[in-house]
Every structure is written in C-alpha cells, then in structure tokens.
Amino acid sequence: MGVANTDADGDEAMRKTGSDPEFRAVRKTGSDPEFRVGTYLGVVLVAAYCLAPLAWQLVTSLRPPAELTTLPPLLPTRVTLEHYAAVFTGHPFPRMLLNSFIVAAGATVIALAFGSAAAFALTKMRARGYGVLLAIVLATSMLPPIATVSPLYLLINALGLRDTLAALILTYSGFTLPLAIWVLTSFLRQLPDELYSAARVDGCTPRQALVRVILPLAAPGLAATGLLVFIFAWNEFLYALTFTATERSRTVPVGIALFPGLHEVPWGEIAAASLLVTVPVFVLVLLYQRRIVEGLTAGAVKG
Amino acid sequence: MAAIEFDGVGKRFGAVTVLDGLRLTIAEGEFFTFVGPSGCGKSTTLSLIAGLERPTSGRVLFDGEPVDHLAPRDRDVAMVFQSYALYPHMSVAENIGFPLKLRGAKPPEIRTAVAEVARRLGIEALLERRPRELSGGQRQRVALGRALVRRPRVFLLDEPLSNLDARLRLEMRAELKRLHAEYRITTVYVTHDQEEAMALSDRVAVLNAGRVEQCGPPLELYHRPANLFVAGFVGSPPINVLDARYVPDLALPEGTSVDDVVVGVRPVDVRVTATSSEPRALAAEVLLAEPTGDEVWVVGRLDGQQIIGRAASDAVPIPGSTARFELARERLHLFDRQSGRRVA
Amino acid sequence: MSRLLQRIGERPAAFLAPAAIVLAVVTFFPIVYVLWLSLTHYSLIGDAPTFAGIENFARLFADRRFWNALGNTLYFTVVSVALEVAVGLGFALLLARPFVGRAPMRAVVLLPWAIPTVVAARMWEWMYNGDFGVINYLLGTETNWLGDPVWAMHAAIVMDVWKETPFVALLLLAGRLSIAPELYQAARLDGAGAWRSFRHITWPLLKPLLLIVLIFRTIGAFRVFDAIYVLTGGGPANTTETLSIYAYKVLFQALEFGYGSAIAVAVFFCVAIITAVYVQLLKEAQR
Numbered sequence: 001m002g003v004a005n006t007d008a009d010g011d012e013a014m015r016k017t018g019s020d021p022e023f024r025a026v027r028k029t030g031s032d033p034e035f036r037v038g039t040y041l042g043v044v045l046v047a048a049y050c051l052a053p054l055a056w057q058l059v060t061s062l063r064p065p066a067e068l069t070t071l072p073p074l075l076p077t078r079v080t081l082e083h084y085a086a087v088f089t090g091h092p093f094p095r096m097l098l099n100s101f102i103v104a105a106g107a108t109v110i111a112l113a114f115g116s117a118a119a120f121a122l123t124k125m126r127a128r129g130y131g132v133l134l135a136i137v138l139a140t141s142m143l144p145p146i147a148t149v150s151p152l153y154l155l156i157n158a159l160g161l162r163d164t165l166a167a168l169i170l171t172y173s174g175f176t177l178p179l180a181i182w183v184l185t186s187f188l189r190q191l192p193d194e195l196y197s198a199a200r201v202d203g204c205t206p207r208q209a210l211v212r213v214i215l216p217l218a219a220p221g222l223a224a225t226g227l228l229v230f231i232f233a234w235n236e237f238l239y240a241l242t243f244t245a246t247e248r249s250r251t252v253p254v255g256i257a258l259f260p261g262l263h264e265v266p267w268g269e270i271a272a273a274s275l276l277v278t279v280p281v282f283v284l285v286l287l288y289q290r291r292i293v294e295g296l297t298a299g300a301v302k303g
Numbered sequence: 304m305a306a307i308e309f310d311g312v313g314k315r316f317g318a319v320t321v322l323d324g325l326r327l328t329i330a331e332g333e334f335f336t337f338v339g340p341s342g343c344g345k346s347t348t349l350s351l352i353a354g355l356e357r358p359t360s361g362r363v364l365f366d367g368e369p370v371d372h373l374a375p376r377d378r379d380v381a382m383v384f385q386s387y388a389l390y391p392h393m394s395v396a397e398n399i400g401f402p403l404k405l406r407g408a409k410p411p412e413i414r415t416a417v418a419e420v421a422r423r424l425g426i427e428a429l430l431e432r433r434p435r436e437l438s439g440g441q442r443q444r445v446a447l448g449r450a451l452v453r454r455p456r457v458f459l460l461d462e463p464l465s466n467l468d469a470r471l472r473l474e475m476r477a478e479l480k481r482l483h484a485e486y487r488i489t490t491v492y493v494t495h496d497q498e499e500a501m502a503l504s505d506r507v508a509v510l511n512a513g514r515v516e517q518c519g520p521p522l523e524l525y526h527r528p529a530n531l532f533v534a535g536f537v538g539s540p541p542i543n544v545l546d547a548r549y550v551p552d553l554a555l556p557e558g559t560s561v562d563d564v565v566v567g568v569r570p571v572d573v574r575v576t577a578t579s580s581e582p583r584a585l586a587a588e589v590l591l592a593e594p595t596g597d598e599v600w601v602v603g604r605l606d607g608q609q610i611i612g613r614a615a616s617d618a619v620p621i622p623g624s625t626a627r628f629e630l631a632r633e634r635l636h637l638f639d640r641q642s643g644r645r646v647a
Numbered sequence: 648m649s650r651l652l653q654r655i656g657e658r659p660a661a662f663l664a665p666a667a668i669v670l671a672v673v674t675f676f677p678i679v680y681v682l683w684l685s686l687t688h689y690s691l692i693g694d695a696p697t698f699a700g701i702e703n704f705a706r707l708f709a710d711r712r713f714w715n716a717l718g719n720t721l722y723f724t725v726v727s728v729a730l731e732v733a734v735g736l737g738f739a740l741l742l743a744r745p746f747v748g749r750a751p752m753r754a755v756v757l758l759p760w761a762i763p764t765v766v767a768a769r770m771w772e773w774m775y776n777g778d779f780g781v782i783n784y785l786l787g788t789e790t791n792w793l794g795d796p797v798w799a800m801h802a803a804i805v806m807d808v809w810k811e812t813p814f815v816a817l818l819l820l821a822g823r824l825s826i827a828p829e830l831y832q833a834a835r836l837d838g839a840g841a842w843r844s845f846r847h848i849t850w851p852l853l854k855p856l857l858l859i860v861l862i863f864r865t866i867g868a869f870r871v872f873d874a875i876y877v878l879t880g881g882g883p884a885n886t887t888e889t890l891s892i893y894a895y896k897v898l899f900q901a902l903e904f905g906y907g908s909a910i911a912v913a914v915f916f917c918v919a920i921i922t923a924v925y926v927q928l929l930k931e932a933q934r
Contacts, residue, residue: 035744042741043752050755050813054762056781057770069779110669118666127659140674141863142918144870146891147911150898151680152673174673177666197355198388202449203376203405206657216392235763237873238891242899257765257877267773274766281761289753292761296814297821374657 054278061271068268083272092247093255093273100252101280103165104233107172111229112222114173115180116188120210122181123188124196133185137178145175145238153242163245171243172233180225183295187221188214224295227288231281252277304489305365305379305456306331307352312361314347314513321347323513325361329491329506334483336492338500339510339536345493348510349459352491354378365456376405381450382459385466387442389434389449396421396430399448406453420448424478440471451486458488464499476502497537501525509533531643534567534636540600542567542636543610550630551583556637556646564646567636573612574629575601577620584627585610589620603628684908691902703909713910715885716893717917723804723889724868730808731864732857735815740849742816743823753817760814768877771806775878796886799879803887807874811867815860822856823849854932862925866918890914 060068061083063076087093121127152171161167191214199209215222237253244250256277259270285292307329314322321344329335337345350356351363354375362369370378381402389398399420400413408416421427424444434442443463450458460479464472480503483490494500500507501521508518509532516536517529528534534542545566547553553561587603587610599614603626612628620626637646655661685703689696707713742752759767774782777791792802826848834844872891875881881888881896891914898907 036746039741039744039746042744043746043748046738046741046816047752047755049809050759053767053770053774053809054758056774060773074781074784114666114669117662121659121662125659125662127663129663136670136674138922140670142866142915142922143674143678144866144891144911144914144918146870146872146894147681147915148674148677149895150684150904150908150911151677153898154680154684154904155672155677170669171673174669177670181666192386192388194384194386194388195390197353198382198384198390200355200375201353201380201382202402205374205376205653206662208405210662213390217390231761235761237763237765237876238895241876253763253765253873256763256769257873259769267776267779270769271773274769277766278758278762281763282758285757285761286751286754289750289757292757293753293817293821297818 057271057274060267061275063268065268083268086269087273087276095247096250096252096255099165099249100234103168103172103251104230106169107176107233108226108229110169110173111176111180112226115177115225116184116215116222117210118181119184119188120214123185124193124214125206133181137182140175140178149238149242156243162243163249165249167243168240168249168251171239172236176229176232180229183225184218184221187218191217220291220294223288224291227284227292228295231284234281304331304487307457307489307491308364310362310364312351312358312363314351314356315359321513325515327508327515327518329489331489332487334490334492334503334505336494336500336504336507337510338494338497338507341495343510344513345510346461349382349461349491349493352457353380353382353459379455380457380459381453381455383446383450383461383463385462387446389442389445391434394430395426395432395434395445398434398445399452402449402453416452420452424448439467440475443467443475455488458490460490460492462494479503498539501537509536528636529645531567531638538569540570540611542569543573545608545610549585549605559646563640564637565640567638568630568634570600570611571613572631572634573610575612575614575620575626576618576629577626581629584629586625587628589622589624589626591622592619601626681908681911684904685912687905689905691904696905699905703906706906707909707913712885712893716888716890719800719887720869720889723800723871724865727804727807727868728861728864731812731815732861734808735812736819738812738816739819739823742820756813756817759810764810764873765877767810768806768874772878775802793879794883796883799883799887803875803878806878807868807871811864815864818860819853819856822853826852855929858925858929858932862922865921865925869918869921870914
C-alpha cells in the first residue's frame with residue numbers, strides 16, 4: 001500500500017540530520033520558483049485564514065470604547081488596556097480562570113492516572129478486553145453530550161454536587177478516559193514486552209513496573225494525552241453551563257458566553273476576555289504542537 | 304542455590320500445546336541447558352521457572368517447595384533476555400542496581416555491589432552511559448551484571464549469545480563458563496545452538512515439540528543418543544542415517560531383521576579414501592568436498608542416500624569420482640526404523 | 648489479610664477498575680438512565696416522574712419543531728462538513744509541500760481548533776455585528792447576519808467551518824505525509840502532472856483516512872450546540888435551532904426532563920445510524 005510510518009522514521013531522521021523530517025517525505029520540487037512562490041503564497045493564505053478573526057479580536061480589545069462603534073478606520077487611533085483592566089476588576093473573571101484551571105488540571109490528572117493504568121493492563125498485563133475497549137471508544141465518541149446531560153444533571157444534583165468543581169472534574173474525566181486509554185494503548189504497545197518481564201524478574205510488582213519502567217518510557221504518549229484532555233476540559237461548555245450556577249464553580253467558557261452587559265454588549269471587554277482565555281491555550285499549542293498532533297493522529301492514522 | 308523440579312508440567316496457550324508432561328530435575332548449582340529447534344518450548348520453560356507464566360498442568364518446585372503461586376519477585380530468580388531488556392531511561396549503573404533498589408538496599412550498599420559486579424565483568428568504564436550508547440557485547444555484560452548483582456538462587460538465560468557475532472560469542476561463552484564456576488548458581492540456559500549447549504552444560508535436555516527427547520550429560524547425548532532426533536540434532540556435521548542394507552555384516556540384536564533398523568554413523572567415524580583395502584567399505588560418488596583446516600568433509604551419494612565422511616587433507620577425493628567410505632564398526636548406532644528409538 | 652489485598656491489587660482487574668468505575672458512572676449509567684427518562688413524564692417543577700411508555704416519541708413524531716430542528720441540523724451538518732473537508736483537503740495538500748516554518752505553521756493551524764468554541768463564536772458574533780461588524784464593513788453591506796432568517800444559519804456554518812477545518816487539514820496532512828514519496832517520484836517519471844498524481848495516488852490512499860475524518864466531523868457537526876447557543880440561541884424564528892439546542896431548551900427552560908430526554912435519545916439514535924452507514928462505507932473502502 002505504500003504507507004510508511006513517518007513518526008518513527010521522522011524522529012530518527014530528525015536526530016541524524018537536525019532538520020524537519022516531514023520535509024523529506026515530500027518530493028523536492030523546491031527548485032521551481034513558480035512552485036515556491038505558489039507554496040508560500042498558499043501558506044500565507046492558510047495562516048491568514050486561521051489568524052484573521054483572532055487578529056481582529058485583538059484589535060478590538062485594544063480599541064478605546066468610543067472607537068468601538070466606528071468603522072472606518074480599521075485600526076484604532078490609540079491603544080488602550082482599559083478593557084483588560086475592566087475584565088479583571090468588574091467581573092469574577094479571575095475566579096473563573098482559576099476554576100477552569102483546577103477543573104482542567106484535575107481531569108487531566110485523573111484521565112492520565114486511570115487511563116495509563118488501564119492501558120497498561122490491556123497491553124502488558126494481557127488483560128482481555130481490547131475489543132470491548134474499542135467498542136467503548138467508538139460508542140463514547142458517538143455519544144452526543146446532549147444525550148447524557150439530563151441523567152447526569154439529576155445524578156449530580158442527587159449527590160449534592162451542583163455548582164461544584166468536582167462535578168465537572170468527574171464528568172470530564174469520564175468523557176476523556178476512552179480517548180486517553182486509546183492513545184496510551186497505542187503508545188504502550190510500542191514498548192517491548194520484555195521490559196515488563198525484566199522488571200518483574202528484577203523484583204517489581206506490576207504497579208512498580210508501571211511507575212518506574214513503563215511510564216517514564218511512555219512520556220511522549222502521556223504528554224500528548226494530557227494536552228488533549230486539558231484542552232478538552234478547558235473548552236467544554238454544555239456541561240459547565242448545566243452543572244454550574246454561580247461563579248463559585250463557573251468556568252471560563254460559561255463566563256464568556258454569558259458575559260453580562262446592562263444595556264449594551266461590552267464588546268471590548270468580551271474581546272479582552274476572549275484573548276485572555278486564548279493565551280494559555282495558545283502557549284500550550286505553540287510549545288507542544290508536535291505532541292498534540294501525535295496524540296490526534298495516534299488514533300486516526302495508525303488506529 | 305536451588306534445585307528445580309518440573310513435576311508433570313504442561314503449558315498450553317489457547318489451542319496450542321507448548322509443553323507436555325515435562326518431568327525432570329535440575330540439581331543445585333548445575334549448569335543445565337534446554338536445547339531444541341524453534342518452537343520446541345524451550346523459552347517457555349524459562350518463563351515457567353521465572354514465574355512469568357503459570358503451568359496449565361503440573362507443578363514447578365524449588366528445593367521441593369511448589370512455587371507456582373509465587374510472583375517472579377518472590378522467587379529470587381534472575382534472567383538475561385535475548386534482547387537484554389535493559390531499561391533505556393536508566394544509566395548502566397542504575398540498570399544494574401535496580402534489583403537491589405527494589406529490595407530496599409541503601410545507596411552506599413548499592414554503589415559497592417554495582418562497582419564490584421562491574422569490575423568483574425569489565426564494564427566499570429560504562430557505568431554512567433545509557434544502554435543505547437553501548438555495543439551488543441557491552442549490553443550483554445550489563446544484562447549479566449543486573450542478573451548477578453543480587454546473587455540469585457537461580458540464573459536464567461534465554462539465547463543470550465544469539466545476537467552476537469561469532470568471535471564475541473566464543474568469548475562470552477568462555478566468560479559464562481567462568482562465571483558459573485565462580486558463582487556456582489543454578490543456571491538454566493536455553494539455546495538452539497547444540498554446540499553451545501554441549502560446550503557449556505553439565506547436563507542437556509533436548510526438547511522437541513514440547514517433549515524431552517533425552518536428558519543427560521553432553522557426551523552421553525553424543526555417544527549414546529536415545530533416538531534419531533537426538534542423534535541428528537547433536538553433533539556437527541549431522542549424523543549419517545543409512546539404510547541397514549548398505550552395511551554388510553551388521554551385528555543385529557535378537558529378534559530384529561535388517562528391515563527393522565536404520566544405521567547411524569557420525570561423519571567423524573567415516574573415513575574416506577580414493578581406494579580402500581577394507582572390503583566392507585562403501586563405494587559412493589563424491590559430490591563435493593568441504594575443507595575445514597585439518598579435516599575435509601566429503602559428501603557422497605550412495606543410491607540416493609547422502610553420506611558424509613572425513614578425508615585427510617592431503618588425499619582429497621575429486622568430485623565426480625568414486626571413493627570408498629569406511630565405517631568405523633564399533634561406532635555404529637542402530638535405531639528402530641519405525642519409532643526412531645535406539646536399539647544398539 | 649493485607650497480603651490478600653496486595654495479591655488482588657496486582658491483578659489486571661485492579662488496574663482496569665478505576666477507569667471502569669468512572670466510565671460506568673459517567674457513561675453507562677447515564678445512557679441507561681436517559682433511556683428510562685425518555686419513557687417518562689418528568690417535570691422538574693412537578694411531581695415525581697410517571698411512566699409514559701412511548702408517548703414522548705409519539706409526541707416527537709408529531710412535533711413540527713422537532714422536524715424543523717432535525718432539518719436544520721442536517722442542513723448544517725451536510726454543508727459544514729462538505730466545506731470543511733474540501734477546504735481541509737486543499738490546506739493539507741498545500742501544507743504538504745516543502746516550506747520553511749512547518750512547526751510554527753502547525754501551531755497556527757491548531758489555534759482555531761484549540762480555542763473554546765464559545766470564544767470563537769463570540770469572536771464571530773462581533774464580526775457579524777449588523778452595525779459595527781467588520782464583515783459588513785469589508786463587504787460594504789448592512790446585513791444583520793445573525794438576525795436574518797436566511798443568513799443566520801449560513802453565518803453559523805461559516806463560523807463552524809472556520810473552527811473545524813484546521814483539524815481536518817492536520818489529520819489529512821498527516822495522512823498525506825505518510826504516503827511514500829517514491830510513489831510520487833515514480834509518477835513524475837511516468838509523466839504525471841499534479842492532477843494525475845492526486846487522482847491516482849493521493850486520493851485512493853487517503854480515502855480510508857478521509858472516511859474516518861468524515862465520521863468524526865459528521866458526528867461532531869450533528870451534535871452542534873456551543874456555537875449556536877452563543878451566536879443565535881436558536882433564532883431568529885428557530886431557523887438555526889438544531890436538535891441539541893431544542894433538547895436543551897426543553898430540558899432546562901421548560902424543565903421537561905421526560906420529553907427532553909426523548910429528543911436527546913433521538914439525537915443519539917440518528918448519530919448511531921450515521922456511524923453505522925459510515926462504518927459500512929469504511930469496510931467497503933478497505934476491501
């Protein structure tokens with residue numbers, strides 16, 4: 001079929017030559033000037049497509065309130081940070097940022113801990129249930145969130161967890177576990193089985209082998225999974241909307257969606273808040289884009 | 304040190320039976336080898352001793368005590384894997400010290416023990432390196448170090464030399480023999496190379512499709528093979544198996560006729576000359592001659608059967624000519640044609 | 648006793664248990680519960696739930712608003728997924744070419760996918776603003792995009808396409824890059840141009856991955872909620888009301904948990920059918 005495994009070769013090539021391995025996977029027609037111009041033009045186009053709305057939001061957030069409603073000019077005459085200040089002083093926004101962070105971090109920790117234990121059992125301990133796992137992953141990815149929001153709402157209420165962060169952490173862990181187990185299984189499979197045997201003979205209990213031998217070697221997989229889970233939890237809206245009632249547990253997406261405005265919609269502040277929310281995500285994506293793509297494609301391309 | 308006993312051990316993976324009714328005892332301090340072709344179940348015996356697998360039937364005992372319920376960590380066995388299975392994220396020193404660390408030894412103790420083992424194996428210079436920076440031979444020494452550092456009761460080796468080049472293999476073979484003489488740990492070794500098995504072991508068990516064909520000291524297997532399989536497996540070049548009719552004046556045991564048996568004779572016991580004074584020598588067409596230093600192995604064909612013999616290096620018969628193959632009478636083995644079992 | 652616990656703790660089941668328990672609570676139990684709820688009359692501000700059999704589903708069939716929502720959802724799904732795949736494929740092929748700056752580009756392309764949907768929705772809401780929006784400015788129009796019954800749905804589609812196309816592009820890019828370059832080199836030697844290369848090498852080899860991407864995006868688009876909630880809330884005049892929005896309103900505004908659950912179950916059912924169709928297509932593609 002002619003499909004090669006770019007990831008492994010890629011890393012190998014990267015170490016040896018220091019250059020981007022995906023370069024090598026594509027035919028070299030770089031000498032053709034028309035081609036190159038066309039390519040870079042296209043790349044700029046794609047970048048513009050992705051960044052333009054965000055750029056406009058940035059401009060909006062720095063625009064003085066008076067100029068918000070005037071177009072032209074496109075660019076403001078002066079730059080102001082008052083919208084950002086207003087976001088922090090007038091609203092419970094910092095609280096919501098904190099909530100989002102706690103929820104996302106909590107869900108990530110649980111998904112990684114439970115997920116790696118399960119993936120470990122399935123790949124190294126030879127627990128049966130791989131077919132079941134596959135079915136579960138497919139089923140939960142099919143499951144529309146709206147379908148389970150009503151029963152979970154009743155359950156959360158019954159447990160007295162309405163308007164708590166714990167409700168969201170639990171729910172998000174549950175939603176991301178199938179994906180986490182799936183991605184981690186594909187990473188753990190690549191580790192030789194003899195490593196686990198050697199660890200057991202050397203004196204490890206299964207738990208010690210997992211923690212001291214397997215997980216350190218699966219670090220890239222853990223990173224990829226953790227990033228995906230964190231981003232999912234950070235961005236989730238429907239359940240945050242349903243389970244939270246006050247800023248005690250409100251997360252950022254809910255805050256942005258329900259941004260209060262007495263008479264007019266405070267577009268400047270909304271823009272500022274939006275960008276503030278985007279910053280952590282942007283940082284993560286910038287630092288770890290390779291890992292994120294690895295995680296995303298572990299399921300689709302290889303699976 | 305422990306004596307290991309297999310008491311009627313069988314192992315099945317799903318529908319495939321890998322071991323069947325294994326019954327033998329490995330003595331304390333012995334160097335014991337399981338040898339056999341691929342898939343005969345020899346690696347599985349190691350897994351059973353180590354506790355990585357449980358027997359489907361029968362029991363494994365250490366010093367008379369059943370161990371099947373014990374996890375590998377509680378059996379005090381050490382193992383060297385075919386791929387060495389060194390931990391890539393740890394340094395050599397950490398790899399070797401790992402078993403001690405798991406047992407709760409203090410860092411100073413670990414350091415001393417690791418240094419001593421490293422010195423013994425000649426790898427002190429490598430202690431801070433990572434496994435991926437080492438050559439095959441060095442990795443193997445690290446694997447040995449990790450296994451020996453805690454003086455286990457039982458020492459298991461799964462084809463440890465098969466990934467090394469020929470010269471290194473001989474060096475390590477001598478090293479293993481030295482280590483065994485020094486540490487005297489009960490050692491169970493697995494290989495498909497019969498020469499290796501013969502050179503290293505106190506006793507050898509030849510496995511075929513999950514059953515023991517013969518078990519005994521190497522020379523016993525060589526001189527008195529229990530059946531055709533063992534005779535053909537042990538010894539290089541492989542034993543000649545001839546129709547009994549081609550061997551005149553054969554001394555047959557009571558009750559057997561020429562049609563019931565086949566004759567086995569090792570190439571080293573067959574002398575090949577261009578002409579021969581011996582009247583009972585066989586005449587065969589020479590196919591080719593393989594010189595190996597002092598000896599020359601001559602392959603001949605006799606009525607469709609192949610026969611290999613030894614010629615002196617200064618009197619090598621020419622391929623295509625007819626030569627005389629003289630069988631050493633007192634070195635003949637007789638096997639039952641049907642069962643392959645030894646008759647005389 | 649502690650020895651026994653230790654032994655149990657070393658079994659594979661102990662490693663699977665934590666994940667299994669969480670999944671049971673958050674996924675399996677709710678599925679069963681929602682099925683039961685859909686068979687009840689259950690108002691949160693009323694009395695205890697009463698069994699109603701399939702009455703809710705009968706009501707569903709007669710409910711014009713339900714069919715409107717279904718139609719909206721299907722329209723949204725088909726159009727946005729088609730656009731996402733077309734544009735995504737184009738981006739993927741473009742980004743597969745050699746150029747400097749691949750890593751930063753990857754980050755840029757991931758951004759729309761990575762930001763919360765509601766944030767993206769508010770962003771576009773501002774751009775779509777009838778009075779001060781930059782889109783009207785750039786196009787020279789004065790349309791109230793989100794308030795116009797004709798345009799609202801399409802405005803929502805455009806926003807969703809903007810957000811999801813990068814994900815499609817990245818996945819297809821990974822697939823495209825995993826095709827051995829020798830195949831293309833051989834094609835070039837045979838005199839094949841760009842279109843021929845695409846048609847005979849790229850397209851057939853990408854098809855399985857394309858199907859997988861299609862499955863995920865179709866299901867994702869069908870379930871759309873966040874974007875619509877922020878952009879239009881389902882209006883104007885229910886022209887953008889999708890199934891999830893309708894279900895949400897029934898559940899948490901009308902507080903009818905029985906009927907709302909029935910709608911949710913209907914959504915689940917539709918998604919299951921879609922998946923089954925795709926899986927069938929996938930099997931055929933792999934043959």
